[in-house]
Amino acid sequence: MTKNILVAVDDSPVAERALDYAAALAARLPEARLTLFHVGKPARASMLELDVLPEAHRTREKLARYWAPEAAARPAADDILLGRLRQRALELGMTPEAVELRRAESVLNVPAAIAAEAERGGYDTICLGRGDRASVGGLFLGNIAERLLRQTPAATLWLVA
Numbered sequence: 001m002t003k004n005i006l007v008a009v010d011d012s013p014v015a016e017r018a019l020d021y022a023a024a025l026a027a028r029l030p031e032a033r034l035t036l037f038h039v040g041k042p043a044r045a046s047m048l049e050l051d052v053l054p055e056a057h058r059t060r061e062k063l064a065r066y067w068a069p070e071a072a073a074r075p076a077a078d079d080i081l082l083g084r085l086r087q088r089a090l091e092l093g094m095t096p097e098a099v100e101l102r103r104a105e106s107v108l109n110v111p112a113a114i115a116a117e118a119e120r121g122g123y124d125t126i127c128l129g130r131g132d133r134a135s136v137g138g139l140f141l142g143n144i145a146e147r148l149l150r151q152t153p154a155a156t157l158w159l160v161a
Contacts, residue, residue: 006035006123008114011081014129018160019085020092022127027093034094035121036085038078038103039113078103125156 007022009015019036026032082101089099102121107113118126 003029003031004033004035004121004123005125005127006037006114006118006121008126008128009036009038009081009085010129012129014160016085016088016129018127018129019088021160022125023089023092023094026098033098033100034089035100035102035117035123036082036089037114037117038082038101039107039110040078040104127160129160 005022005026007015007019009019023034026034082103086099086101090096102117104113104117114126114128117123
């Protein structure tokens with residue numbers, strides 16, 4: 001029976017639906033734990049491609065400048081988002097002790113960050129929203145789930161639309 005559920009969240013309606021689904025199920029399972037995991041601002045694909053060039057150190061400098069403007073505001077915004085989603089999980093029947101909040105910041109690869117957290121935490125299940133492939137601004141861009149499936153073969157993956 002599933003006991004440890006990782007819910008990858010952002011500030012989108014599909015992430016909230018994924019949380020609703022996971023929390024409603026976990027609330028009915030004895031000793032179930034729910035971890036809400038938020039990934040910070042991912043780097044643009046155009047920046048990532050430069051990382052394989054001989055002057056990769058310059059790309060890392062560009063990435064640091066890319067993340068810098070939001071670095072001070074991000075923890076507060078993330079705390080507000082995770083706090084709101086935690087409250088939603090509690091309203092759906094989870095106990096405060098059964099809900100954990102985690103985040104990764106300044107990531108290069110969203111699926112790799114989720115997979116690393118899944119491995120670190122030994123989760124039985126990963127739940128995420130399946131976003132619109134045409135949405136450039138959203139965190140879950142369709143192929144994240146596909147890449148996550150390849151990187152976490154031991155976990156069950158729930159996609160909520």
